[in-house]
Amino acid sequence: MHRVVVLALDGxxxxxxxxxxxxFGTARGRYEVITCSLDGGPVRTDADFSIAVEHDAGVLATADTVILPAAEWFGEVRGPADLPPALIEALSTVRRGTRMVSICLAASVLAAVGLLDGRPATTHWAHAEHFERHFPAVRVAPEVLFVDDGDVLTSAGAAAGVDLILHLIRRDHGSEVANQVARRCVVPPWRDGGQAQYIERPMPEPSSTGTAxxxxxxxxxxxxxxxxxDLADHARMSRRTFTRRFREEVGMSPxxxxxxxxxxxxxxxxxSSDLPVDQVAERVGFGTAASLRQHLHAVVGVSPHAYRRTFAGRS
Structure with missing residues (x-):
């Protein structure tokens, strides 16, 4: 059972x-989720109530994945001096190789303790400029919903935490399980694009047509x-207009x-199928097994045969 420990801090x-x-709980028996505070005492939230937890930060040393949700004051973090010493001490007890996951502004905490130095990361778009200014060692990607850098993962706004956790389930157990969890939670299993579609920007011209x-x-x-x-013709736009509108709405090129x-x-x-790899390549539009292998390896780091062996139990 994969143990997920969530560290709740005041605010x-x-x-x-x-x-x-x-x-994670909706993944039915695949994860054990434990919530802790620094001292095992109640935690004040940024709402009009507090929560009681049953564990102190000692359980961080037993975690396979640590989740750090945002607190109201994280947006003011500029370095380790802005963190409580007890928090720095608690994070130092996490075992090497444990997955570290931040939600929204919690990326500032990971950056402040040096866990993001030299790594790509993201945070809420409205906080990205502050983040880049105070953590120049981090390669900030403000346009994406989350960043997976192996053992350290960061997400953008609150709902992007949903995207990131579904991504972790997909990474651990495959798309079928992640899609089942998404359906039970009534959320999309994958959202197209990144934060670009949520950043405040001037309204488009009334005559503009979307690409959805x-x-x-x-x-x-x-x-x-x-x-x-073909795409531009379907949208009844010029190539240039379609490409611009697509990037504005989705956050990436067509x-x-x-x-x-x-x-x-x-x-x-x-x-989910026994189709040979070359037929899978044809079905999805890559044409050849070599092309599928190249693109799949770029995304998940393994070949089609290795992916199938891991997630479908066959080669």
Missing amino acids: VIPFELSLASRI ATRTWALTRLHEPLLLD GQWLIGQRVELARRLLE
């Missing part, structure tokens, strides 16, 4: 505190070549989005 945001127990219908259309035709001209959708479909087929 914690209740929604973010609850994510781990709610979503074209994305839906494309998802039913992933096996086809789907050139940029080509990047198509590759991501094809990789996700390939993962589902590798897990």
Whole structure:
């Protein structure tokens, strides 16, 4: 049983505190979720109530994954001097190799103790400028919903914590389990794009047309070549206008989005079907097994055969 330990600090945001127990708990018997405070005492939230926990920070040393939800004061963290000494001490007890996960502004805590030095990371878009200014050693990616850098993962706003935890379940147990959890929680198993679609920006011109219908259309035709001209024609836009609007709405180029959708479909087929790898490649629009292998390895770091062996129990 994979043990997830959630560290609750005074000022914690209740929604973010609850994510781990709610979503990992829905994975039915695959995770044990434990919530602790620094001293095992009650924790004040940023709402009009406090919570009682049953464990102190000693359980951090037993964790396979540590989740740090945001607290109201994390946005003011500029370095280790802004952290309680007891928090720094508690984090130092985490075993090497334990997965460290931050939600929203909690990335500032991981950065303050040096866990993000030289690594890519994200945080809430409204806090990104402050974060980059005070933690220059971190490679900040403010446009994405979450960053997976192996044993350290960071998410953007509160709801992006949902995306990140579903991603962890997908990474641990495959798309089928993650999709089941998402359905039970009534949330999308995967959200397209990144924070770019949520950043405050001027309203588009009234005559503008969105790209959502074209994305839906494309998802039913992933096996086809789907050139940029095809997408722009379906949206009744010029190539230039379509590309600009697509990036504004989704946070990436049409080509990047198509590759991501094809990789996700390939993962589902590798897990749930016995199709040969070359047929999977054709079904998802990569054409050849070599192309599928290249794109899958870029995303998950393994070959199609290795992925199928891990998540479907066959080669």
